[in-house]
Amino acid sequence: MxxxxxxxxxxxxxxxxxxxxxxxxxxxxxxxxxxxxxxxxxxxxxxxxxxxxxxxxxxxxxxxxxxxxxxxxxDFRLRLKETWEKIWRVLFYLIRMSFGVVLVLLIVASFLAILALTIALSSNRDDDRGGDFSMPTVWFSPDFFWIFTPDYDRRRVDLQHSDLNFLESIYSFLFGDGNPNADLEERRWQSIAAVIRSNRGAVIAEQIAPFLDSVGTVSEQESEQYMLPVLTKFDGRPEVSPDGQFVYHFPSLQTTVSQQERQWLPAFLRESLYQFSQASSGQITLAAGLGVALLILAIVLTGMTAGIGIAALRVLAFIGLGYSTAYLLIPGVRYFSIKGRNQRILDRNRNRELRAKQLAQSDPIVQHKLAYAQQFAAETVIxxxxxxxxxxxxxxxxxxxxxxxxxxxxxxxxxxxx
The missing domain is CATH 1.10.10 (Arc Repressor Mutant, subunit A)
Incomplete structure (x- = not known):
């Protein structure tokens, strides 16, 4: 097959x-x-x-x-894969939306359950007293119901600009918006290959180091062991100068079908920092507020159903309590995790930038290696x-x-x- x-x-x-x-x-x-x-x-x-x-x-x-x-x-499998990718995009979007839908449904269900219990308890007390029955006063925040209207974003003029709708902002608040460096390895090797190509297939290790995460210990840096994966990937070979310095020759990248235009290349590989959420500050506040509202409602409903034999309401209170706790806990854990992860990204970016600056200074040893590498530089346009x-x-x-x-x-x- x-x-x-x-x-x-x-x-x-x-x-x-x-x-x-x-x-x-x-x-x-x-x-x-x-x-x-x-x-x-x-x-x-x-x-x-x-x-x-x-x-x-x-x-x-x-x-x-x-x-x-x-x-x-x-290829039937290719057609099947393309079809599944289209279906999965729709399914994943529905999954993302489901977290906000469940949150709103639990808030509404918990509120109605509390309202029903309050009415029932008030009715029992009125029957005992023989007095007039009066509906309890309930206050609704108008902003809460605006989230269901098509012009919600226009009404919330204090919200910062965001391309996320309400349900999308709920998912973003909970789980973020994905890895900003998902294509990091692809960008890394594309950049390294572009550096080799722009130098006509012959480079020195100092030109590649700004695109790597780590260059190892001092002894590993001196022996340039970090170049081994690059040599393996692009079918390169080391060449040794008369004074024992390494340069690297990549014959497979010296042949092309079109004249290569000199393209702009970044000085080093820069990783992007993680964002807590792409939702606006107003959307984040609203999302957090709804989580707190559900937690309060779940606690109240738990207390009200403690001595009542209605199993469905106790289950609803338990689900609301668990969901709201997880809903508020996950973003908190993620916030501190992002801070630590971003610090490591900043460290790696700083180290790569430092290597790029060292290359730009071009001390005599580096200059001599670059000059020797030119002996192996070539470009064949077919x-x-x-x-x-x-x-x-x-x-x-x-x-x-x-x-x-x-x-x-x-x-x-x-x-x-x-």
């Missing part, structure tokens, strides 16, 4: 205009060179891709612009005229064309010598 193509390779092919070398894809997606090569071969087989071989032996992969449609038609074979044409036809080209080259050389 054929494995589904890696999504990172598919995105890389599209961003590279459907024609690329292994080095192009590895750089664009930040993937292991060997993994990218295997993925491209598999993708070419599944999506009617073409292999074009240059005279130097380098392989260029050409894909049709509708290769996703071709894959979808051939033009259409460099191709000697393509899978989209008959082999005999290509051999005939190739022989004509060789004869023309020899004739040109002979004429040049005369």
């Amino acid at each position: 054929t494995a589904s193509p890696d999504p990172a390779i598919l995105r890389a092919i599209e961003s590279l205009n459907y024609r690329a070398t292994v080095g192009d894809v590895a750089t664009q997606a930040g993937l292991n060179v060997n993994f990218a090569e295997k993925g491209l071969l598999a993708l070419a087989s599944q999506a009617n891709g073409e292999l074009q071989v240059a005279e130097s032996g380098e392989v260029v992969y050409q894909f049709p612009r509708n290769f996703r449609d071709i894959l979808r038609d051939k 033009q259409q005229s460099d191709l000697i074979y393509s899978t989209d044409r008959d082999l005999i036809e290509q051999d005939v064309d190739r022989s004509a080209q060789i004869d023309a080259e020899w004739q040109h050389r002979l004429e040049g010598k005369q």
